[in-house]
Every structure is written in structure tokens, then in C-alpha cells.
Amino acid sequence: MALSVYRDVLQLPKAPSIYLLGFLARFPFSATGLVLTLHTVMSLGQNYMMAGFVVTSSTLGAAISAPWRGRLMDTKGLKRTLIPPIIVNLVFWAIAPFLPFAILLPAVFVAGLFSIPVFSIVRTSLSVVTPATMRKSAFALDSVITEFVFMLGPAAGTLLVFTWGSHVAMWVIGAAVVIAGIGLMIVDPPLSSDDIVLPARIPEPLEVAETGLERSPAAVAERIAYENTQTGQMMALTEADLGVSDSESARALDEARSLARKQLLSLGGIAILVATVVGSIILVAGDLGIVALMEGLGHKDFIGPVIAIWCLGSAIGGLAYGAMSRDIHPLWVLFGLSIVTMPIALVSNLPTAFILCFISGLGIAPSIASTGEAISRRVPEIARGEAMGWHGSAMTIGSSLGSPLVGIIIDVGGAGAAFFSAGLIGLVVAVGGLVAMRVHRSRVRARAAKELGIEAA
Numbered sequence: 001m002a003l004s005v006y007r008d009v010l011q012l013p014k015a016p017s018i019y020l021l022g023f024l025a026r027f028p029f030s031a032t033g034l035v036l037t038l039h040t041v042m043s044l045g046q047n048y049m050m051a052g053f054v055v056t057s058s059t060l061g062a063a064i065s066a067p068w069r070g071r072l073m074d075t076k077g078l079k080r081t082l083i084p085p086i087i088v089n090l091v092f093w094a095i096a097p098f099l100p101f102a103i104l105l106p107a108v109f110v111a112g113l114f115s116i117p118v119f120s121i122v123r124t125s126l127s128v129v130t131p132a133t134m135r136k137s138a139f140a141l142d143s144v145i146t147e148f149v150f151m152l153g154p155a156a157g158t159l160l161v162f163t164w165g166s167h168v169a170m171w172v173i174g175a176a177v178v179i180a181g182i183g184l185m186i187v188d189p190p191l192s193s194d195d196i197v198l199p200a201r202i203p204e205p206l207e208v209a210e211t212g213l214e215r216s217p218a219a220v221a222e223r224i225a226y227e228n229t230q231t232g233q234m235m236a237l238t239e240a241d242l243g244v245s246d247s248e249s250a251r252a253l254d255e256a257r258s259l260a261r262k263q264l265l266s267l268g269g270i271a272i273l274v275a276t277v278v279g280s281i282i283l284v285a286g287d288l289g290i291v292a293l294m295e296g297l298g299h300k301d302f303i304g305p306v307i308a309i310w311c312l313g314s315a316i317g318g319l320a321y322g323a324m325s326r327d328i329h330p331l332w333v334l335f336g337l338s339i340v341t342m343p344i345a346l347v348s349n350l351p352t353a354f355i356l357c358f359i360s361g362l363g364i365a366p367s368i369a370s371t372g373e374a375i376s377r378r379v380p381e382i383a384r385g386e387a388m389g390w391h392g393s394a395m396t397i398g399s400s401l402g403s404p405l406v407g408i409i410i411d412v413g414g415a416g417a418a419f420f421s422a423g424l425i426g427l428v429v430a431v432g433g434l435v436a437m438r439v440h441r442s443r444v445r446a447r448a449a450k451e452l453g454i455e456a457a
Contacts, residue, residue, distance in 0.1 A: 005137045005323055014129050015138070018189050022122035023145050025184060028176035029118060030153025031160075032058070035173055036108065038158070039166035044101045056400055057105055061112020063396035069117040070389025073124065079185050081117070086181040088114035093174020097167035116181045119395075120388040125189035127376040127388075135376060140322025140369040144315045147365055151311050191385060267440050271433045272374045273394045275330045278429045279367035280398025282341055285406045285422035286310060286364070289344070290357060292415035299350055306357050313361025321366035330370040331433045337363030338426030345416035345423075360419075368395070 010016055033055045040051035072081040092111040099107055122142065130138040160169035290310060294303045321328075341360045347353045375391045402422075409418045 005134065006141055006319070009130060009134055009138050009141060012129055012134075014190065015126070017187065018122060018125050018129065019142065019145060021183065021187055021189065022118065022142065023149060025116075025118045025122075025180035026146060026149045027153050027156070028173050028180060029115075030150045031157030032173055032177075034154045035157045035161060035166065035169050038161045039097070039170060040101065040104070042161070043097070043166045044104070046101055050101065052403070054101075054105060054108055056403075058108040058112040059396050059400050061109040062115040063112075063393040063400065065113045065115060066117060066120060066389035066393040066396070067386050068389070069115075070120050070124075070386035070392075073117070073120065073191055073385035073389075078121065078188055078191055082181050082185050085114040085116045086178055086185075089116065089174060089177050089181065093170060093177065096174070097170045116177065116184070117389060117392065118180065118184070119392045120385060121184060121189060121191070123372055123376065123388045123391075124191050124385045128190045132377065136324075136327065136369065136373050137322035139373040139376070140318045140365065143365040143369040143372075144318040146368070147311050147314050147318070151308070268437060269375075269378055271437060272330050272371055272378070273390060274429060274433065275334045275367075276371040276391060276394035277398040277401070278426050279334055279337065279364075279371065280395045281402035281405065282337055282367075282422045282426050283364055284399055284402030285341070285418050286357075286360065288403070288406050288410060289415045289418040289422075292410045292418065293344070293347060293353060296415055297347075297350060297353065299353075302350060302353075306353055309354055310357040310361040310364075313358040314364035317362030318365025318369060320362075321369060328366075328370060329434075329437075330367070330374050331430045331437070333363065333366050333370040334426050335430035335434070337367050338423040338430060341426070342420050342423030345420035347416070 010019075036054050036058065037051040040046045040054050069081060069085075089111060092107060096104065096107065096111075123139065126138045126142060127135060157169060157173070160172055164172075287307075290306050291303055294300055294306060321333075337360075340363050344353075344356045344360055347356055371394075372388070372391055375387050378387065406418050406422065409421050413421075
């Protein structure tokens with residue numbers, strides 16, 4: 001494990017600006033949910049359940065639109081993708097403080113549909129500027145930065161609401177969202193590359209054949225499969241590369257994107273997306289469970305410090321994961337996260353809470369980084385924006401499902417039950433996924449070997 005790899009990442013052209021842009025652009029989005037909640041309760045006189053519906057409506061819209069926005073990034077470019085969301089968000093946040101609850105609920109859904117895909121943009125861009133050998137470290141560093149954003153953003157939003165009121169806070173959030181969108185358009189981070197990154201490793205012949213058979217025998221698909229297997233990143237195809245007319249080139253690219261989408265939604269891709277959903281549920285269990293745990297122990301004043309130590313563990317775990325030279329499948333990372341989460345159910349005093357929550361935090365950032373990196377490797381560059389959109393949707397779905405699920409478990413069985421249940425869900429999904437992947441891989445290898453007329457290893 002060598003932390004110097006992060007120095008190498010930050011020395012890559014455009015990487016520092018992408019990290020800085022991601023840090024600043026994510027701030028308003030990290031505070032949006034809390035500001036909407038406080039506005040619904042304090043200004044509209046609704047209870048927290050109704051406030052939860054508002055936040056859920058917003059996140060549901062964002063989850064639905066993320067893959068679609070990603071596809072627009074792949075096909076139309078960044079500026080064409082961002083103009084409609086900037087306009088819609090400008091209008092929404094300008095009038096949102098004056099909307100009654102009955103109108104605010106569907107309005108936030110529409111705003112969610114037109115949310116600015118900051119996460120997809122940042123991670124797609126990182127996958128372009130970093131070679132395959134460094135992408136795990138690049139994604140891990142991004143996950144750690146995101147942790148700090150989501151520690152500071154909600155606190156800043158709360159301070160705004162209690163200092164200036166929810167109306168001003170919403171205008172500030174809206175202005176920040178619009179500025180973030182315009183900033184992304186001005187900086188215009190790269191979403192495609194002109195050159196192929198040098199190979200990270202040369203796969204075994206059977207592995208190359210297996211990947212090609214899984215994708216398509218078509219010429220374009222074979223090229224995508226070969227280059228993606230060699231490098232984890234693929235250069236954009238042009239008419240000159242394909243030796244065909246504009247219309248034929250467009251059809252070939254459409255076919256390639258369709259094949260990449262099928263690859264993403266194959267068993268292996270779905271396993272990664274499910275791991276992302278479950279990892280987000282465990283993350284929510286940590287957020288809500290720590291609050292309930294400290295209340296149950298009679299130490300409400302220590303909610304903030306325990307959450308901080310949990311986030312510190314996540315940051316350390318993310319940096320350690322990104323510095324590893326060995327690749328770890330996201331399901332194994334989920335397995336580890338589940339194992340370190342379940343013991344928090346046994347906490348009976350404050351020192352133990354600090355220790356076990358720190359240990360549990362070690363798996364959070366690696367879970368986010370490993371799934372994002374695995375998704376970026378799974379598809380060629382021409383479809384990576386859409387793929388990262390699916391990853392963002394999986395995270396959002398996990399958070400949306402996790403909040404009510406964990407809340408019910410806490411109400412029925414307490415904080416310990418929430419941590420144990422979330423860890424158990426992750427454990428079952430990880431073990432089941434690993435077994436299914438092993439069986440599937442054995443069958444694919446046998447089929448590939450049969451096609452080649454050789455014996456499977």
C-alpha cells in the first residue's frame with residue numbers, strides 16, 4: 001500500500017481542477033435535503049413525515065433522470081445536457097419558498113428530474129483523465145472528498161436556516177446550484193478521450209475471448225471489448241476509424257452504446273448496482289442509527305463527535321483502499337462493510353461506541369469507490385456517462401429505501417437492531433452475489449473454451 005499514488009493522481013493534467021470543481025459543486029446538493037426538510041416543518045407547518053415525502057419526491061426524480069442525463073452527456077455533450085437543468089432549477093428555487101405544500105411536493109419531483117448530474121460528471125471525467133491503473137485511487141480520493149462535503153454541507157444549510165430563515169436559505173441553495181451548473185459549463189471537464197491509456201495488464205487469451213463472447217460478435221463490439229479489456233478505457237470512435245459513412249458510423253456507435261448498456265445490465269453489472277444500493281442502505285443505517293444509539297445511551301451531546309469519528313474512519317478506509325495495488329470486487333468490499341457494521345448492535349457504553357463506529361466507518365468510502373470504479377471499467381468510454389448515471393441512481397435508491405426501512409427497524413427494535421439488520425442484509429447480498437458470479441463465470445469460461453476448442457482451466 002503506497003499513499004504516494006495520490007500524489008501521482010493529483011499530478012495528472014486536469015485532475016486537481018476536477019476534484020476542486022466536484023468539491024464546490026456538490027456543496028449545495030449536500031444541503032438540499034435538510035433545507036427542504038426544515039422549510040417544510042418550520043415555514044409550512046408540516047410534520048417530519050410530510051417533510052420526508054418532499055425529500056423522497058426530490059430524490060426519486062433525480063434517481064429516474066440520472067441514467068437519462070448520463071446518456072445525454074454521452075451523445076450530446078456537457079453543455080447541451082446542462083442548459084435545461086440550469087433553467088429549471090433557476091425557476092424552481094426562485095419560487096419554491098412561496099409554494100404551498102400541495103404544489104411543492106410535485107414541484108420538487110420535477111426539479112429532481114432536471115437535477116444537475118454533478119456526481120456523474122465528476123466521476124465520468126475522472127475516468128477519462130486517469131489511466132486504468134490509477135482509477136481506483138482516483139475514485140477513492142473522490143469518495144473521501146465527498147465525505148467531507150456531506151459533513152460540512154448539511155451543517156452550513158442548518159446554519160443558514162436558523163440565521164436567515166428557510167426562504168433565504170432556499171434562495172442561497174438555488175443560487176449555488178445554478179452557479180455550480182454554469183461553472184461546470186465554463187470549466188467543461190473532459191467526458192471523452194482522444195488517446196487510449198497504456199494497458200494496465202495483458203489478460204489471458206481465454207479471458208479476452210470470454211469478454212468478447214459476452215458482449216457481441218459484431219466488429220464494433222469486438223473492438224470495444226478488446227480495448228476495454230486491455231485498458232479499462234476506450235478512445236472515441238470516428239468515421240475514419242470505422243471506415244464508413246456518417247450514417248453508418250452513427251448506427252455503429254448506437255449499436256456500441258446499446259451493447260454497453262446490455263453489458264452493464266448483465267448479471268455482473270446488476271451485482272455491482274445491487275451492491276451500490278445495499279451499501280447506501282448501510283450508510284443510512286449509520287446516519288440514523290448513531291443518532292438513535294446515542295439517544296438510547298443517554299449521550300445526545302456526543303451524537304456529533306461519534307458521527308465525526310465514523311466519517312474519519314470512512315476517510316481513512318477510503319485512502320487505504322485507494323492505495324492498494326490489488327483490485328477487490330465490490331461484493332467483497334460490501335462483505336467487509338457488513339461484517340464491521342453488525343457488531344455495533346452490541347454497543348452498551350460510549351467508549352465502545354466510538355471504537356466500533358470508527359471501525360464500521362472504514363468500509364463506507366471503499367464501498368462507494370469500488371462500485372463506481374467497477375462500473376467505469378465495465379463499459380467503454382462512449383457509454384460511461386450513462387453508466388455513472390445508473391450508479392448515481394443506485395445510490396439514490398438505496399438512500400430512499402434505507403431511510404424508511406431503517407426508521408421502522410429503529411422504532412421496533414432500537415438502534416442495535418438497525419445496525420445488525422443492515423449488516424445482515426449486506427452479508428446475504430454479498431455472499432449470494434459472490435456465489436452467483438462464481439457459477440456464472442464458470443459457465444461462461446466453459447462456453448468460451450468450447451467455442452475455441454480448448455480445455456477450460
